[in-house]
Amino acid sequence: MQEFIEEKNQVPLIYDVDVLVCGGGPAGIGAAIRAARLGASVLVVETQGCLGGIATAGMMSHWGGRSSSKVMQEIFELTYEKAKDIGWTDENGCGHDAIYHDIQKIVLEQMFAKENIKVLYYTMFCKAVVENGSIVGAIVENKSGRGFIKAKRVVDSTGDGDVAASSGVPFFKGRETDGRMQPSTIMFKIGGVDYKRAVFPPSFETTIELPKGEIQALGKERLPFPAGHVLLYKQPTPNTVCCNMTNAIEIDGTDAESLTKGVFICHSQIVPIIKFLREYVPGYENCWLMSVAPLIGIRETRHFEGIESISENDILEAKYYENWVVRRAWFNFDVHNLTGASLDKTGVQKNWKQQSDYTIPYGCLLPKNVEGLLLSGRNISGSHLAHSNFRIMSVCIALGEAAGAAAAISIKQNKRLRDVDAKDIQAIVGE
Ligand SMILES: Cc1cc2nc3c(=O)[nH]c(=O)nc-3n(C[C@H](O)[C@H](O)[C@H](O)COP(=O)(O)OP(=O)(O)OC[C@H]3O[C@@H](n4cnc5c(N)ncnc54)[C@H](O)[C@@H]3O)c2cc1C
Structure with missing residues (x-):
């Protein structure tokens, strides 16, 4: 060079x-x-x-x-x-x-x-x-x-x-x-969630049976790899949920090209994740994208x-x-x-x-x-x-x-x- x-x-x-x-x-x-x-x-x-x-x-x-x-x-x-x-x-x-x-x-x-x-x-x-x-x-x-x-x-x-x-x-x-680092995630928020019927799995080990199957198994099967888990958190504002669900692996947060690649991967998963929630998770049928974090989460x-x-x-x-x-x-x-x-x-x-x-x-x-x-x-x-x-x-x-x-x-x-x-x-x- x-x-x-x-x-x-x-x-x-x-x-x-x-x-x-x-x-x-x-x-x-x-x-x-x-x-x-x-x-x-x-x-x-x-x-x-x-x-x-x-x-x-x-x-x-x-x-x-x-x-x-x-x-x-x-x-x-x-x-x-x-x-x-x-x-x-x-x-x-x-x-x-x-x-x-x-x-x-x-x-x-x-x-x-x-x-x-x-x-x-x-x-x-x-x-x-x-x-x-x-x-x-x-x-x-x-x-x-x-x-x-x-x-x-x-x-x-x-x-x-x-x-x-x-x-x-x-x-x-x-x-x-082996020098492998934990995956990166871009957090995003959705609105329009019916809290009365919705579920909020806080950990990977939380399994919940839904009408169409178990929530984590459905995530693994239906979300675009390496996304595949379902982590959802109530927010202080009504009907709002914070989603910790995008996932990019093999990203080095100290390398500009790799960081940018991580952002592209996480962004590409957001719409499929929302479609998944609308289709499979009760209470999320009418959810919509509110905002996406400007800063990628490097673990x-x-x-x-x-x-x-x-x-x-x-x-x-x-x-x-x-x-x-x-x-x-x-x-x-x-x-x-x-x-x-x-x-x-x-x-x-x-x-x-x-x-x-x-x-x-x-x-x-x-x-x-x-x-x-x-x-x-x-x-x-x-x-x-x-x-x-x-x-x-x-x-x-x-x-x-x-x-x-x-x-x-x-x-x-x-x-x-x-x-x-x-x-x-x-x-x-x-x-
Ligand atoms: C996706 C994800 C989910 C997580 N979930 C949770 C959770 O639910 N609850 C929880 O408690 N923790 C969670 N964590 C862990 C936690 O958020 C971080 O470990 C924690 O924020 C680290 O704090 P910090 O102050 O060391 O670094 P950071 O929060 O990363 O803050 C570093 C700051 O330095 C700035 N900065 C970086 N480089 C430079 C530079 N060269 N010059 C000037 N400024 C710079 C950044 O912009 C940033 O504001 C999560 C982490 C990630 C990535």
Whole structure:
């Protein structure tokens, strides 16, 4: 392949902040709010035109799992408070963990404004600037051009770990044995569902007998491969359902061509899925397409080398780490079939046995070879199977809170991140 040598480019310094947060998804939200509340100046750069990441731009159905995150509780309360007068109806029977996407975006912006957190939308983190083993800032690009943001600490909450990869933190992708990554999905919403007669299967293991056959078996038989499972969720607005049913396999979310291929595949499945629901599922006879998520949902990409790393055994044993920075984490092994529809043979959803929760140690947020940088959200250091659990949003937001607290504390105490005592982070993120 030919190379093109870019002209020497003098990049202006556009911001000088305490904490730069790259990515405004669940982890970025937790990180920015915690760091700002501890007095740090915080800037968030985000490629989308909203906060929330997969929760909003990815049009996720609900905040799943459990954790100690206090910010998540605040989000639930503020969102419900704002939404209840304009259409959130408890009569639907959907919990307050359901996501009212557009209200959620507004609430998050108001929370950020209250904390004086600066946000740059439509701005992409491009390149880490590392000096003598420490990250000192990042090059970003947006409509205004390229710019350098100087930062005392950087939180990588891009999901894929773009900052850590650019900083030279070693990583592997996907499953340890063959590098395969979990499938990707574009979420979409339908209206016109008759809730009184409709069914809402929340897991692959939920089977429901319908007049024309069992719902998951019908899906496998009738939907275009690799789609083939039926996952449907009530929404806060009347007669609306969020569908987690498109499915693209062998997609690499860190490769532009592959990402685009994933979008084309998922988009092509939407109309056949709606036709399927209208024909086979009672209550969906008159459903129609309301909206399609602008951001493709990438479940898994890079796993980084941290000072510590969390494994599936830690989760199965509900391990208690003294240096925890997230506690009361709980979810299942949500591994989607890496070569087709439904659940992978290593995955467990509804039939998950471990009811005790686990902790995540501070070292999972600290990349082995780069100072000044924190991993947070689904890109912390952990195994493929552990990741299938901690990638749930309630845990990701708690990971963000821990990263934001660590960043601010290390600045205040004038310490390297790796020298911060986890007890000081625990005192902030609390029980
Ligand atoms: C299809 C699907 C279904 C899921 N279902 C559920 C569910 O029902 N409940 C649940 O709790 N969890 C669910 N999850 C898991 C969960 O949504 C994610 O694991 C979680 O959102 C990860 O949080 P994060 O903050 O690490 O990353 P993300 O939510 O991915 O946020 C990353 C943010 O960074 C931005 N970004 C990325 N790269 C850059 C860059 N270079 N520069 C600037 N910004 C950048 C992105 O635009 C995004 O806003 C699902 C995931 C998928 C993909």
